[in-house]
Amino acid sequence: MMYELKKFIFNKRNAGVFGFLVFFLICFIGYNVYMDKHYNESQIKIYQKAYRVSENRMDEAGSEEESEFWEKVYRNASGLIRFYYNSENKTDEFIESKLGWNHLMLQANNEGYIINDFEKRDVQTLQNETKQLKYLKKNHIEMLNSPYEPNTFNIFNELFNQKLYLVVMLILCILLCDIFGLEMESGFYKNLYVS
Numbered sequence: 001m002m003y004e005l006k007k008f009i010f011n012k013r014n015a016g017v018f019g020f021l022v023f024f025l026i027c028f029i030g031y032n033v034y035m036d037k038h039y040n041e042s043q044i045k046i047y048q049k050a051y052r053v054s055e056n057r058m059d060e061a062g063s064e065e066e067s068e069f070w071e072k073v074y075r076n077a078s079g080l081i082r083f084y085y086n087s088e089n090k091t092d093e094f095i096e097s098k099l100g101w102n103h104l105m106l107q108a109n110n111e112g113y114i115i116n117d118f119e120k121r122d123v124q125t126l127q128n129e130t131k132q133l134k135y136l137k138k139n140h141i142e143m144l145n146s147p148y149e150p151n152t153f154n155i156f157n158e159l160f161n162q163k164l165y166l167v168v169m170l171i172l173c174i175l176l177c178d179i180f181g182l183e184m185e186s187g188f189y190k191n192l193y194v195s
Contacts, residue, residue: 024170043084050118051077069104069113076101095137102130 054073061067079097108115109123121129136143 020173021170024173040084044081046118047077047080047084050115051081053118066113069107069111072100073104076104091142092137092140095133095143098143099130099133099137102126102133106130 050073054070054077058067058070058074061070076097080101083094083097105115105119105121105126106123107113108119109126133143135141
């Protein structure tokens with residue numbers, strides 16, 4: 001058994017395929033690390049802008065209701081900035097803050113407050129995300145602060161659910177490496193070069 005295992009591992013063709021798989025996983029993890037950092041930074045910028053805008057609009061508010069709305073946006077944005085600076089998994093408190101933010105944005109759409117300078121999502125997207133957040137809160141499921149957070153589950157979940165084409169490409173590349181390795185072992189390319 002050990003002999004067969006060593007023979008499989010030290011076979012040039014299998015070593016090439018294994019090397020390619022390791023390289024692919026390193027690249028994918030590196031991509032997730034980069035996107036995770038970029039995602040958190042972009043979210044912080046959104047809420048920082050909302051924080052500054054709401055601070056100004058509280059003073060300029062024409063009614064008590066409007067002033068109260070911008071005060072809620074101000075408080076919610078500052079809470080979300082704090083959460084996004086922390087890279088750990090988020091519990092019910094984070095989900096409640098996200099839900100509160102979505103409710104405020106939906107309220108702004110209903111009442112005609114101008115939010116498009118920091119919130120670009122449409123009503124349908126906000127409603128869909130609110131449903132998902134309610135489900136997470138109801139079932140006490142921890143929410144990652146970034147969909148790109150590079151843990152094992154997230155990588156395989158993203159590969160098989162969202163990026164199936166990468167799996168297909170990987171299988172094709174492995175097959176190509178295998179065919180190329182087999183031809184190299186048989187001396188086909190050497191004979192072709194000589195001829």
